[in-house]
Amino acid sequence: MDKLTSMGVFVKSVELGSFVAASQAIGISPQMVAKHIAGLEMSLGVTLLNRTTRRQNLTDIGRAYYERCKRVLSEVDAADFLAEEMLSQPQGELRISAPMTFGTFSLVPFVANYLSRYPKVTINLSLSDRFVDPLEEGFEVLIRIGELADSSLIARPLAPYKLIVCASPAYLAERGIPQTPGDLVSHACLAYSHGNSSMPCRWIFSRQGLTQEVQVIGRLRSDNWKALLHAATEGLGITMGPEDVLAKEIAAGRLVRILPAYEGPSRPMNVLYPPNRRPTAKIRSFIDGLVEEFGPK
Incomplete structure (x- = not known):
């Protein structure tokens, strides 16, 4: 038998004063109540309750065990409540x-x-x-x-996650506006790098089902795109970055989208x-x- 269940039956029997009352409260037979308590006594090797036909009394060990069982069952209830609360309330x-x-x-x-x-x-x-x-x-x-x-x-x-290409108004005024991806080879591009500067940086574009890959060059690479964004707004070159972020810079007038007819990478x-x-x-x-x-x- 499950020991926690048996402990609950024992506590209920003590609180209600009889096996019959406990059985009615729990919804099991008096005989099953007796089996639960007998199982506890057998596993512990002690007598918990002295019973007669008219009354039942806790032994000294039974009284101490009853108090400890109440605390254990209370902790179990608290753990169940905590789990249920965490399932229902974000915390x-x-x-x-x-x-x-x-x-x-x-x-x-x-x-x-x-x-x-x-x-x-x-x-x-x-x-x-x-x-x-x-x-x-x-x-x-x-x-x-x-x-x-x-x-x-x-x-x-x-x-x-869509990428687009942008540059500052000052950069474009000085260097001109690229009309095709191929024009990027003559521009300063701000390349995202994972730390290996010897690896070429390639930007991929598509239009009407055709894909074009451009190997871009520039004087600044970084493994932190926030740094590249700042460099772009300062007029140091052209950057490729996430559309949702660059849309805010475009709306504020700090950057201008270029090559809008071409789709950048989308992952x-x-x-x-x-x-x-x-x-x-x-x-x-x-x-x-x-x-x-x-x-x-």
Whole structure:
């Protein structure tokens, strides 16, 4: 028999004063009540209750065991309540992994609004373009750009991560406006680099089903696109970056989109989380909000 169940039957029998009363309260037969208590006494090697046809009395050991059982059962109830509350109310720490550029420019404002809405949640946000193992590193939510490898993670699609090309009005006034991707070879391009400066930087464009690849050059490379964005607004060259971020710079007049007739690279983006029969409310609410904000339109 399950020991916690037997402990509950024992406590109820003591509180109600008889096996019959306990059986009626729990919904089992008096004989089953007796079996639960007998099982406890056998496993402990002690007598918990002295019973006669008219009354029952706790032994000294039975009294001490009864008090401890009440505390144990109370802790079990508290644990169940906590688990249920965490499933129904967003709370606790949420560990998230996201790509550097998307996380810095797009995700952080969303996180700020989320934390304002759910004051019982704290977020530990890791921004990196490296591969992470969510189970090994303890991440509960991951945002990934690119084709997904086979895994046990559950994925929900977000809007594709689209890249466009921009430059500052001052740069274009001085150097002219490229009309085709091929024109970029004579311009200063701000290239995103993973640290290997010997690798050529290639920008890919498509138009009417045709793809064109251009090897761009420039005097500035960086593995931090925020630095490249700042360089572009300062007039140092042409940058390729995420459409949603550059749209704000374009609206503010700090940058101008070039080659609008050509589509830049577009990669799938997904939010992933480990499988769970009942994800906690913090995970559900964060992912639902993320899909609403960044999902396919």
